[in-house]
Amino acid sequence: MNDLLAISARGLIKRFGDVHAVNGIDLDVPRGMIFAILGPNGAGKTTLMRMLATLLRPDGGTAQVMGHDLHTAPGDVRGAIAMTGQFASLDEDLTGRDNLMLLARLWGFKGAAARARADDLLAAFELSDAATRQVKDYSGGMRRRLDIAASLIVTPGVLFLDEPTTGLDPTARQSVWTMIRGLAQSGVTILLTTQYLEEADQLAARIAVIDKGKKIAEGTSRELKAQVGSGFLHVHLAEGADIERAARLLETRLSHTVRRSTEGGQLTVVAGTAHTAATAVAALIADGIEVADFSMGSPSLDEVFFSLTGREHAEEPAQEQKP
């Protein structure tokens, strides 16, 4: 069983003072998979990942990474993993090639071999043209690529990516996604954290949803959506001012919590069948509320998160400071 798991964690706990940043999390990540840890800021995603990467000592629980025990063999764990942190962990003063050569030498590549390894990685990550430029002159997307290349000096058993696309523009985000998929196709197990539901939906074969230091759900994107239920009614109002009246009306009608979107009169609610949805919309119109548009559909991961935590994902303030 353990041979098939890249990561197997039981009851991991990390406290910072009185705050339980990670409060008893179990995690099984099969080898060769892209696995996403999804949660809002301060949910404990980074803390969990830093424990698995030996950067933080757990206050409780056990974990094996690529068959090595986190407590008894942290050195072997380090030999089997690579971690790309939230902020590009590069030396900004050095060139792209020097950064990779520095790490290649630390892994034991000597002289010309270190240089060759650096150049191979630069080529694979389309950075050959920027090889002799200082990293401080790189764009955000280039930094990310170099940062991930720096994690692949020797092919890791597990690659940890902490919020790999935070702060990137949409084009750069797309290219990082393509890269992550390519790495997974080459057989690297990838554990990534993200606060973007779309990112988890797009990339990950399995998703663990974390909130306030606990795992509140796990499964494939499809399973998570099924868990929440289908038959979501989306209503777009013509007048944003009507939103509270419309939401209360739908809540009485359908006896489910109505999710109100902040930007202009959009409501989402579980309606069950098309019939109940249609009568609810009719009731809105009868009450004099002008409906610009409405549709039925399966829930997005945003709605899954809302339904699991009862909170709006994007508006959740940071509960605790990152360590």
Added chain:
Amino acid sequence: MNQYNSVLLGITRPRKPSGLSNALVFGWRAILKFRYVPEQMFDLVMTPIMFTLLFTFVFGGALAGSPAEYLQVFVPGILVQTVCFNAVYSGMGLSTDLSKGLFDRFRSLPIWSLSPFAGLMVGDVLRHLIAGAIILSIGLMLGYRPEAGFVGVVSAFLMLFAIGFGMGWIFIVLGLLIRTPMTVMTAGFTFLFPLVFASNIMVDPATMPGWLRAFVEVNPVTLMTTAVRGLMNGGAGATEVLMALIAPAVLTAVMAPLTLWLYLRR
């Protein structure tokens, strides 16, 4: 097939390098920094030149009768001051590395955990050597004559490395504690300025008020300066050398374990 197969598949892992080899790689990084951060080199070269010329010609006559006489006392002193202040670069570099997350990467590698600090020390020694050579050359050009000769100068430089090594811990600990490099610099200088100025580096303590003289006489920087002066100009015995080494030894004994603890705790 995709573009990553060639760099990911069939890569033979090199043999795990020794701790010493890790440390040398970090030393190599420190040397690269000299090439890529010319501003740092400018500070490193210009500050000692400026101090030496200004103090010698502006204050030299008033303090010692003539610039030439002052130079005999001041050159060894400014060497001590420069070595103490030079340590700031390591602390600022460390703070930058930590705030950028670079140390997280180093810590997640299977390397000797103290090797990044060994790299800082390589950088320090180079900086001391460069700044020291500049000051000594200017001194010699202006007429400074080390009476203890070549051996005296070499032993003085060895003493300066020991002083730099000891004082360096102050900035390394500050670098580990403080996230902003500029604050590391101001905090370190706030601590070092009184020690360096209320010493016998620039002015003969005999001219100071009694309470200040009492402090100056036990100030570790005074003891260091006395020893370096003695080594270069003649007249330093084992006592002076040992007294000068007390502070670096105590700093190392206290700060090195503290550094390790702070680093591993993060």
